[in-house]
Amino acid sequence: MADKKPTKGSKQKGAPVSAGAGSRSLSSHLPPVVEPGYTMATVADKISEVVLTQNTPRGWYIGLAFSFALTMLLLVSITWLLVRGVGIWGINVPVAWAFAIINFVWWIGIGHAGTLISAILLLLRQDWRTSINRFAEAMTLFAVACAGLYPLLHMGRPWLAYWLFPYPNTMGMWPQFRSPLVWDVFAVTTYLLVSLMFWYIGLIPDLATLRDRSPSRTGRIVYGLLAMGWRGSARHWHRYEMTYLLLAGLSTPLVVSVHTIVSFDFAVAQVPGWHATVFPPYFVAGAVYAGFAMVVILAIPLRRFYGLQDFVTMRHLDHMARIMLATGLFVAYGYMIETFMAWYSGSVYESSLMNNRFTGPYAILYWSLLLFNVLIPQGLWFARVRSSTTALFMIAISVSIGMWLERFIIVVVSLHRDFLPSSWGMYYPTFWDWSMYLGSIGLFFSLLFLFLRFLPMISIFEMRTLLPESEVKEDLG
Amino acid sequence: MAQIFHPSTNTFSKVSIFGAVFLVGGLLWGLAVVNRSGYATQAGVAREQPVPFSHRHHSGELGLDCRYCHTSVEDSSSANIPPTQTCINCHAQIWADSPTLEPVRASYRSGESIQWVKVHDLPDFVYFDHSIHINKGIGCASCHGRVDEMNLVRQVSTLQMEWCVDCHRNPAAHVRPKEEVFNMSWFTQDQEALGARLVDEYHIESRDDCSVCHR
Numbered sequence: 001m002a003d004k005k006p007t008k009g010s011k012q013k014g015a016p017v018s019a020g021a022g023s024r025s026l027s028s029h030l031p032p033v034v035e036p037g038y039t040m041a042t043v044a045d046k047i048s049e050v051v052l053t054q055n056t057p058r059g060w061y062i063g064l065a066f067s068f069a070l071t072m073l074l075l076v077s078i079t080w081l082l083v084r085g086v087g088i089w090g091i092n093v094p095v096a097w098a099f100a101i102i103n104f105v106w107w108i109g110i111g112h113a114g115t116l117i118s119a120i121l122l123l124l125r126q127d128w129r130t131s132i133n134r135f136a137e138a139m140t141l142f143a144v145a146c147a148g149l150y151p152l153l154h155m156g157r158p159w160l161a162y163w164l165f166p167y168p169n170t171m172g173m174w175p176q177f178r179s180p181l182v183w184d185v186f187a188v189t190t191y192l193l194v195s196l197m198f199w200y201i202g203l204i205p206d207l208a209t210l211r212d213r214s215p216s217r218t219g220r221i222v223y224g225l226l227a228m229g230w231r232g233s234a235r236h237w238h239r240y241e242m243t244y245l246l247l248a249g250l251s252t253p254l255v256v257s258v259h260t261i262v263s264f265d266f267a268v269a270q271v272p273g274w275h276a277t278v279f280p281p282y283f284v285a286g287a288v289y290a291g292f293a294m295v296v297i298l299a300i301p302l303r304r305f306y307g308l309q310d311f312v313t314m315r316h317l318d319h320m321a322r323i324m325l326a327t328g329l330f331v332a333y334g335y336m337i338e339t340f341m342a343w344y345s346g347s348v349y350e351s352s353l354m355n356n357r358f359t360g361p362y363a364i365l366y367w368s369l370l371l372f373n374v375l376i377p378q379g380l381w382f383a384r385v386r387s388s389t390t391a392l393f394m395i396a397i398s399v400s401i402g403m404w405l406e407r408f409i410i411v412v413v414s415l416h417r418d419f420l421p422s423s424w425g426m427y428y429p430t431f432w433d434w435s436m437y438l439g440s441i442g443l444f445f446s447l448l449f450l451f452l453r454f455l456p457m458i459s460i461f462e463m464r465t466l467l468p469e470s471e472v473k474e475d476l477g
Numbered sequence: 478m479a480q481i482f483h484p485s486t487n488t489f490s491k492v493s494i495f496g497a498v499f500l501v502g503g504l505l506w507g508l509a510v511v512n513r514s515g516y517a518t519q520a521g522v523a524r525e526q527p528v529p530f531s532h533r534h535h536s537g538e539l540g541l542d543c544r545y546c547h548t549s550v551e552d553s554s555s556a557n558i559p560p561t562q563t564c565i566n567c568h569a570q571i572w573a574d575s576p577t578l579e580p581v582r583a584s585y586r587s588g589e590s591i592q593w594v595k596v597h598d599l600p601d602f603v604y605f606d607h608s609i610h611i612n613k614g615i616g617c618a619s620c621h622g623r624v625d626e627m628n629l630v631r632q633v634s635t636l637q638m639e640w641c642v643d644c645h646r647n648p649a650a651h652v653r654p655k656e657e658v659f660n661m662s663w664f665t666q667d668q669e670a671l672g673a674r675l676v677d678e679y680h681i682e683s684r685d686d687c688s689v690c691h692r
Contacts, residue, residue: 167505170512172639211481224481229490 033128034466035310043467047460048213050306056453059305064449070442077435078153086156088432095415095427100154102407103437105262106290107147107444108188109283109403111195112255113291114140118198119251122244128319130462131311135302135451136295137199142447143294144192146440151184153436180264187261191254198247204230205240205461259287266410272353273414276341282334286403289327292320293399298448300393302457311458318386324399325380331406332374349419361426362413365405373402513635520636523629524594528580536661537625543617543659550617554606558593561585596630597621603690613679614652615644618661625661645685649676 038046081088091098114136121129152158164185166174175182208230211223230236263283266274296317303312342354357366376398379385386392417424451457515521535541544550546559561584572578584591597620599605610620617624622633634640644651649672657663665671675681 168509170635170637170639172637172642217481220481229482229487 033131033313033315034463035313038310038467040464040467043463044209044213044460046308046311047456047458047463048210050452051210051454051456052213052215052219054215057305060449060453064446067442067445067449070439071446072439072442073435074439074443077432077439078149080432081153081436082158086154088430089436090428090430090433092425092427094418094423094425095412097154097411097415098427099429099433099437100150101265102404102411103440104147104150104154105283105407105411106404107143107150107440108191108262109259109287109290110294110400111140111143111147111191111291112259112284112287113295114138114143115191115195115198115251115255116288116291117295118202119248120255122248123252126319127466128316130466131308131313131458132295132299132316132320133462134199134202134459135298135448135457137195137202138448138451138455138457139294139298140195140291141192141199142444142451144188144195145447146444148188148192149440149443150436180261180268183261184265187254187258191258194247194251194254198244198251201240201243201247202459203455204228205232206456206459208232209460210456255288256284259283266414271414271418272347272349273338273357273410276338278334278337278341282331282337285327285330285334286406289324289331289399290403292324292327293396293403296320296324296392296396297400300389300396302452304389306452306457308458311463314387317389317392321380321386321392321395324377324396328373328377328380328399335370335374353414353417356417357409357413360413360417362409362416366409366413369402369405369409371402372398373406376402513637518632518635518637520632520634523627523631524596526594526629527591529577529629531628532624532630533626533628550607551611552608554604554608556607561591596632597636599636604692605690611658612655613648613681614655614658614675615648616653616658616660616663618663619644619651619653623661641690642685645689646683648681648683649673652676652679652681655679 034043089099091100114133117129117136118133118140121133152161155161163169164175164182166177175185204227207223207227211220211227214220214223260280260283263279267276267279269275299312299317299320303309339354342350345351357363377395379391379395385395412427416427511517536543546563547556548559550556561581564578564581565585568578568581580591583589611617620634621630624630650668652672652675653663653665654671654675
């Protein structure tokens with residue numbers, strides 16, 4: 001019976017969702033998180049309409065077709081890689097790590113904003129996270145999927161990837177637990193699994209809403225299976241809240257730990273430019289920086305295209321811009337300390353590395369990095385810039401490029417000239433390096449377009465808790 | 478709105494969630510078993526040879542020493558497959574007209590080697606050396622089994638790295654007095670004490686770093 005009156009019925013029990021009510025009064029001087037004039041039903045209408053409509057917008061088809069074409073390029077590149085081996089890339093001694101690792105770190109970093117939004121901001125009761133957490137979490141998953149491709153393909157024999165896991169194998173060997181590359185396996189796998197659970201559990205009440213609203217029988221069956229029998233009873237909500245909170249607690253350390261371990265891949269080695277104690281915090285800040293830039297890159301076109309300006313308001317964009325500014329300053333501090341330590345250490349290798357960054361063959365990339373990642377984002381100090389979607393979008397793009405360049409500098413520029421001048425060399429990306437990179441961007445956006453079409457991109461039931469209606473119930477209770 | 482799912486779906490879904498754990502666990506366990514079985518390792522499969530040479534007859538019943546044929550086992554990485562001339566030493570007079578031995582005589586006349594089928598075939602990236610094992614007191618039977626009881630030789634061990642490494646990590650469990658290396662039926666009740674003493678006496682190091690076998 002309970003599932004017959006889903007939209008309102010389920011929501012009355014849903015009132016205990018805590019993300020919203022408390023902090024709203026505190027931030028009353030800010031623009032609202034949801035524009036006024038919405039009710040429980042209209043919120044659900046507006047968000048579920050995107051999924052349940054029979055008329056898929058043409059723009060969606062164009063976007064998917066373009067991304068899918070790039071995904072095909074990825075498949076071609078992977079096939080050719082498996083046929084010919086990693087020699088099709090520009091890598092060789094001394095630069096044996098290049099695009100594969102750069103892109104791995106770049107994608108993993110992008111994922112971090114989703115986890116930060118869903119876990120830390122939930123625990124901190126930042127109600128504005130509600131309208132962006134769903135697609136930010138989806139972004140995390142897709143970014144981790146893209147990231148995971150690279151180390152596997154870089155191994156040369158990806159079909160033996162299961163050797164990375166400790167299991168009682170016929171070789172009588174365990175992985176080298178002293179290597180951060182093995183910690184990486186655990187960090188990334190945990191990250192993927194926890195993010196997936198977090199995202200899926202958050203979806204369950206909305207999947208039930210879609211099940212109940214779907215006009216087609218297929219839709220009801222598919223969403224019904226995915227909703228796992230959700231009826232919105234008080235017991236369901238109680239368990240849901242508990243699970244969600246526990247998962248948030250579980251995800252919180254992951255925001256910090258995953259990229260810390262990724263930074264250990266470098267920092268544990270002795271190569272000048274890698275061996276630095278500032279790496280873990282500097283990497284984590286860079287990850288959040290890049291991640292929020294990607295959320296902004298996605299949010300600005302999405303809210304316009306689907307007319308969701310009432311849900312993803314200027315206030316959200318403003319908050320995200322501030323976080324970008326703060327983390328961007330951490331990152332700039334990291335660059336500063338690297339340069340300072342190169343001088344202060346008195347090590348000839350460290351200082352020659354810095355010299356090489358400033359004036360070496362890749363110097364243009366280092367100066368572009370400072371431009372894209374440090375100089376341009378300073379615009380975010382100004383409220384006028386933060387309230388202009390165009391300016392924000394451009395700055396977010398600049399940060400994405402900058403963060404990619406940062407990883408290029410760390411990986412390639414450190415490796416290509418190490419201790420022995422006799423072993424110096426240059427790295428130039430090949431066509432297949434670029435095609436893999438573009439292809440993974442295509443994969444990311446293909447997954448994202450499918451997500452937008454088949455799942456609610458904003459959490460319906462959590463949005464309802466932000467409505468004035470939901471506050472009344474506390475008085476009744 | 479009618480119910481989409483029959484009430485029995487509840488039970489079904491609970492059982493399938495619970496069962497998935499056992500299903501995945503069982504599959505992994507099954508894989509591990511198959512991987513170590515004779516199906517994957519070819520252990521226990523007797524190989525047909527161009528001439529039905531019986532180790533049981535020559536080594537077990539007649540009592541030939543292993544080194545009569547496998548001459549280089551003490552000084553070389555390879556134990557050596559004997560040339561046809563070694564067979565002819567005896568078979569010029571014994572069973573000299575046997576039709577079974579015609580391929581041996583044909584090989585002797587023409588000088589073409591008999592193409593014996595290799596039973597213990599290690600991967601090419603493993604550098605195995607017989608001499609060091611023999612000289613440190615590892616008996617033939619420890620790896621090859623009771624060859625003196627086999628008509629056609631078969632592999633008794635998995636030859637998987639796990640099997641090599643087990644002994645390399647704890648040689649004391651398998652080492653024997655040097656004078657007993659070629660004794661197929663040697664056995665001691667007190668391997669533990671003897672092994673510990675011999676490891677000491679023969680200066681056997683427990684070596685399991687990669688480059689011992691992979692160079």
